Amino acid sequence: xxxxxxRAALRNPVGAVAAGLLVxxxxxxxxxxxxxxxxxxxxxxxxxxxxxxxxHPLGTDALGRDILLRVLVATRYSLGLALLATAICVTAGVxxxxxxxxxxxxxxxxxxxxxxxxVAFPGLLLALFFAVIFGVGARGAVLAIALAGAPSFxxxxxxxxxxxxxxxxxxxxxxxxxxxxxxxxxxxLPNIGEPLVVNATVMAGTALLSFAGLSxxxxxxxxxxxxxxxxxxxxxxxxYINPAAALAPGVAxxxxxxxxxxxxxxxxxxVGVRAVRRRRAPETEPAMTAAAAEPDGDAVxxxxxxxxxxxxxxxxxxxxxxxxxxxxxxxxxxxIVGESGSGKSLTALAVAQLAPDAAHxxxxxxxxxxxAPLGRTGAEVxxxxxxxxxxxxxxxxxSFNPSMRVGRQLAEVTRVHERQGKRAALARAVDRLRTxxxxxxxRRAHQYPHEFSGGMRQRAMIAMxxxxxxxxxxxxxxxxALDVTVQRQVLRxxxxxxxxxxxxxxxxxxxxxxxxQLCERVVVMYAGRVVEExxxxxxxxxxxxxxxxxxxxxxxLATDRDRPLATIAGRPPDPADRPxxxxxxPRCDFADDACRVRPGLSAVAPDQRAACWHPRSRxxxxxxxxxTGGQA
Amino acid sequence: xxxxxxxxxxxxxxxxxAWAGNPWAGFLFRRLGRLLVSLAVLVTLAFGMIHLIPGxxxxxxxxxxxxPDLVDARREALGLNDPLGTQFVNYVRAxxxxxxxxxxxxxxxxxxTIGQRLPATASLAIVAFVVVMLAAIPLxxxxxxxxxxxxxxxxxxxxxxxxxxxxxxxEFLLAVGLVFVFGVxxxxxxxxxxxxxxxYVLPVLALSLGPALLMARIVRVEALAVMDxxxxxxxxxxxxxxxxxxxxxxxxxxxxxxxxxxxxxLSGMIVGTVLVENVFAWPGMGMTIVSSILAxxxxxxxxxxxxxxxxxxxxxxxxxxxxxxxxPRSTIREG
Numbered sequence: 001x002x003x004x005x006x007r008a009a010l011r012n013p014v015g016a017v018a019a020g021l022l023v024x025x026x027x028x029x030x031x032x033x034x035x036x037x038x039x040x041x042x043x044x045x046x047x048x049x050x051x052x053x054x055x056h057p058l059g060t061d062a063l064g065r066d067i068l069l070r071v072l073v074a075t076r077y078s079l080g081l082a083l084l085a086t087a088i089c090v091t092a093g094v095x096x097x098x099x100x101x102x103x104x105x106x107x108x109x110x111x112x113x114x115x116x117x118x119v120a121f122p123g124l125l126l127a128l129f130f131a132v133i134f135g136v137g138a139r140g141a142v143l144a145i146a147l148a149g150a151p152s153f154x155x156x157x158x159x160x161x162x163x164x165x166x167x168x169x170x171x172x173x174x175x176x177x178x179x180x181x182x183x184x185x186x187x188x189l190p191n192i193g194e195p196l197v198v199n200a201t202v203m204a205g206t207a208l209l210s211f212a213g214l215s216x217x218x219x220x221x222x223x224x225x226x227x228x229x230x231x232x233x234x235x236x237x238x239x240y241i242n243p244a245a246a247l248a249p250g251v252a253x254x255x256x257x258x259x260x261x262x263x264x265x266x267x268x269x270x271v272g273v274r275a276v277r278r279r280r281a282p283e284t285e286p287a288m289t290a291a292a293a294e295p296d297g298d299a300v301x302x303x304x305x306x307x308x309x310x311x312x313x314x315x316x317x318x319x320x321x322x323x324x325x326x327x328x329x330x331x332x333x334x335x336i337v338g339e340s341g342s343g344k345s346l347t348a349l350a351v352a353q354l355a356p357d358a359a360h361x362x363x364x365x366x367x368x369x370x371x372a373p374l375g376r377t378g379a380e381v382x383x384x385x386x387x388x389x390x391x392x393x394x395x396x397x398x399s400f401n402p403s404m405r406v407g408r409q410l411a412e413v414t415r416v417h418e419r420q421g422k423r424a425a426l427a428r429a430v431d432r433l434r435t436x437x438x439x440x441x442x443r444r445a446h447q448y449p450h451e452f453s454g455g456m457r458q459r460a461m462i463a464m465x466x467x468x469x470x471x472x473x474x475x476x477x478x479x480x481a482l483d484v485t486v487q488r489q490v491l492r493x494x495x496x497x498x499x500x501x502x503x504x505x506x507x508x509x510x511x512x513x514x515x516x517q518l519c520e521r522v523v524v525m526y527a528g529r530v531v532e533e534x535x536x537x538x539x540x541x542x543x544x545x546x547x548x549x550x551x552x553x554x555x556x557l558a559t560d561r562d563r564p565l566a567t568i569a570g571r572p573p574d575p576a577d578r579p580x581x582x583x584x585x586p587r588c589d590f591a592d593d594a595c596r597v598r599p600g601l602s603a604v605a606p607d608q609r610a611a612c613w614h615p616r617s618r619x620x621x622x623x624x625x626x627x628t629g630g631q632a
Numbered sequence: 633x634x635x636x637x638x639x640x641x642x643x644x645x646x647x648x649x650a651w652a653g654n655p656w657a658g659f660l661f662r663r664l665g666r667l668l669v670s671l672a673v674l675v676t677l678a679f680g681m682i683h684l685i686p687g688x689x690x691x692x693x694x695x696x697x698x699x700p701d702l703v704d705a706r707r708e709a710l711g712l713n714d715p716l717g718t719q720f721v722n723y724v725r726a727x728x729x730x731x732x733x734x735x736x737x738x739x740x741x742x743x744x745t746i747g748q749r750l751p752a753t754a755s756l757a758i759v760a761f762v763v764v765m766l767a768a769i770p771l772x773x774x775x776x777x778x779x780x781x782x783x784x785x786x787x788x789x790x791x792x793x794x795x796x797x798x799x800x801x802x803e804f805l806l807a808v809g810l811v812f813v814f815g816v817x818x819x820x821x822x823x824x825x826x827x828x829x830x831x832y833v834l835p836v837l838a839l840s841l842g843p844a845l846l847m848a849r850i851v852r853v854e855a856l857a858v859m860d861x862x863x864x865x866x867x868x869x870x871x872x873x874x875x876x877x878x879x880x881x882x883x884x885x886x887x888x889x890x891x892x893x894x895x896x897x898l899s900g901m902i903v904g905t906v907l908v909e910n911v912f913a914w915p916g917m918g919m920t921i922v923s924s925i926l927a928x929x930x931x932x933x934x935x936x937x938x939x940x941x942x943x944x945x946x947x948x949x950x951x952x953x954x955x956x957x958x959x960p961r962s963t964i965r966e967g
Contacts, residue, residue, distance in 0.1 A: 122900045124907070125941065128937070129677070216804060239808075239811060247808070399863055400863055412872065
């Protein structure tokens with residue numbers, strides 16, 4: 001427990017209040033019995049069992065003693081007994097927790113087993129058990145509470161010791177011949193002190209509350225001594241006459257108990273303090289892309305100046321997708337390529353209205369399957385896009401609900417959007433699983449995702465997209481998690497599906513070879529922007545240096561294996577501090593002063609546009625076919 | 633992968649290997665074994681309790697003024713003069729025939745007392761547990777939905793801090809507060825005894841409020857973690873209505889920890905009835921065990937401790953089995 005953390009815990013308002021209360025209680029515990037100890041014992045036969053009067057603000061008890069003074073004076077006894085119980089509990093817990101490390105393997109296991117067994121029982125049951133053995137009274141109750149709390153404290157110590165015991169410095173100390181007890185005192189305990197202090201603080205609160213409980217039941221402090229629990233029990237009998245007699249000690253117990261508990265928790269939570277800031281919606285800059293795609297009646301997807309913003313740490317916004325324009329015609333296959341972090345997946349999610357909750361999506365124009373989703377309610381979007389857009393996600397292992405049978409996950413689409421019955425929907429799910437060539441589809445439909453192989457899961461994911469008749473299938477890295485042969489099968493399946501249904505496919509991949517295999521057109525993204533779009537046939541004439549670098553980094557059979565693989569030097573910029581002008585300039589061999597101004601997409605050839613001040617024109621020597629085995 | 637994956641041919645197994653190969657059988661075998669060991673330890677401790685008490689328990693129970701021959705006769709009747717081993721064998725044998733001994737103060741068989749008091753305690757604990765589940769799961773899910781993705785920081789802070797504070801107040805103090813507000817001040821509800829449905833309201837509330845809020849916190853945190861999973865994104869991509877996403881896809885996957893915590897809370901609540909019963913003069917085992925401890929009526933205390941302990945062990949067993957059903961992959965193999 002560093003001094004820093006204590007200070008941080010005190011800066012936290014909850015921690016500060018809790019610490020302040022504890023200081024107040026400590027002062028009261030010292031001062032109250034000295035000042036009012038005798039007055040609290042004074043009986044007043046003229047004022048038995050009174051309610052609130054000017055002389056006795058909280059009334060009197062059955063012998064005419066002042067309730068307020070008794071509650072104040074009881075602070076010392078209540079706190080003292082709780083702290084004593086905590087001290088014994090912590091000591092016993094540490095001993096029990098360290099024993100397995102000191103004793104031999106067998107005896108150690110026995111102790112661990114005993115602790116585990118005891119932890120299964122609620123503390124109060126253990127406390128009652130020990131209260132019987134140690135007898136009714138303050139001493140018995142202290143021991144009972146201490147021993148009842150010891151097993152869970154011991155468990156905590158064991159867990160922490162086990163975590164530390166494996167570390168290098170402990171091993172080093174062992175090798176150096178440090179004795180067991182010295183090892184524990186010098187090397188183990190100091191390193192687990194932090195969680196122990198926190199839990200001991202919380203434990204003190206628990207002990208205080210438990211002690212009040214036992215005293216309230218009459219098993220703790222015995223008259224004429226009194227603590228808060230005892231006062232509470234006496235007050236409860238006369239709650240109709242004088243509620244304050246029961247409430248005042250109750251409030252005292254709650255306040256003191258909470259003070260310990262909250263102080264402990266605020267120390268524990270000190271690391272996770274978060275700043276809360278209000279934000280305004282991000283401002284949208286005017287579109288940079290001069291030649292925005294023409295509105296196309298045949299487009300199944302038309303996005304213009306699409307931006308996705310996320311709240312940044314400093315209170316502003318970052319734009320991982322920054323002004324993307326994208327058109328996909330009916331039945332077309334378009335690939336979006338880029339390194340991870342280029343914003344390609346986020347673009348797809350934003351287009352499909354599936355961006356994370358924190359994202360703020362804007363666009364000059366966005367039309368998906370004839371629907372303009374921006375500004376519509378969630379229900380409208382679900383209704384309009386439900387059957388028209390299908391998503392195929394990257395990792396089929398995590399993209400299926402592990403607790404639901406595959407068939408039901410597929411059938412769900414039909415049940416919700418077409419209001420079909422259970423049986424009809426499941427029949428269609430089996431049919432679609434057959435379409436994607438999942439063997440024994442009837443049996444497979446009744447299995448859970450973990451019973452599928454990776455390739456089969458990915459095909460089931462595609463089948464899920466085919467449950468209705470989508471106009472647009474967005475496949476986000478559908479082959480990344482698969483091995484090469486399975487990859488090719490999935491790609492072929494996507495192609496077949498596309499040919500059969502006539503749906504447009506957007507394939508997102510970091511692998512330009514995969515995209516070249518399946519797509520007609522390629523869109524290259526870098527740092528949240530489109531840097532080039534071109535037909536697959538013109539990849540050999542790619543104009544943007546980044547596209548050319550991506551192509552050069554694809555290894556093929558002809559690659560000289562003695563030379564290092566071609567890579568792109570440097571790393572893509574963080575969206576939070578993207579350079580002014582062309583974002584690729586810092587990694588580009590051809591960059592000069594012109595690149596400090598951001599280039600727009602402009603035509604370099606028919607159907608080919610690049611965002612570059614220095615487009616290349618020398619044809620590339622491409623052997624992509626050698627990698628991909630030709631068109632699948 | 634286009635080649636159909638042939639199912640492995642079913643091996644012809646002998647009876648024994650089929651039994652041993654079945655993960656369920658293995659799991660249940662191990663789990664029941666653990667229950668038996670725990671029960672044995674519990675019985676031994678309950679038996680040993682009376683012998684661990686310093687001094688002569690019978691003398692303590694009858695008081696210092698009791699004549700020595702009465703004490704001796706009572707010791708003889710309780711079998712305390714026999715060797716310890718014989719006593720233990722007799723105790724276990726009697727236990728199997730349902731004989732828990734006879735009360736030292738009233739002379740009534742302990743099993744009769746328990747049979748008479750158990751229904752009141754069990755009904756209180758079960759009703760409170762049902763209330764916890766019915767209140768906490770929807771509340772936790774709703775708070776998760778409202779505060780997902782860092783939304784409504786104010787509501788989040790309010791919920792977490794309120795639930796932390798209320799859950800930290802022990803049930804008997806809540807009970808006293810409830811008695812004051814609804815019994816003394818408003819006079820709406822009865823504050824003592826067990827009668828019709830209205831008599832259940834305050835004890836159940838006192839017993840379930842803290843656990844319900846604690847549970848709701850856990851459900852919220854677990855549901856938030858599940859909401860970040862990929863398959864929830866898939867469910868949203870299927871354009872399912874949000875309610876369906878939360879109920880069908882999020883909640884079932886947050887069930888494991890909900891069950892674990894639920895089991896811990898239930899065993900805590902079973903024993904928590906002791907305090908609540910004493911506030912509301914509820915005629916259950918909790919009232920009996922406290923008065924018996926005070927009267928040093930050890931056979932009754934022994935019997936009730938056994939019942940509470942067995943109930944806790946049973947709850948733990950049920951929770952473990954439910955966990956295995958909910959998530960067969962992990963639980964069964966770990967055992």
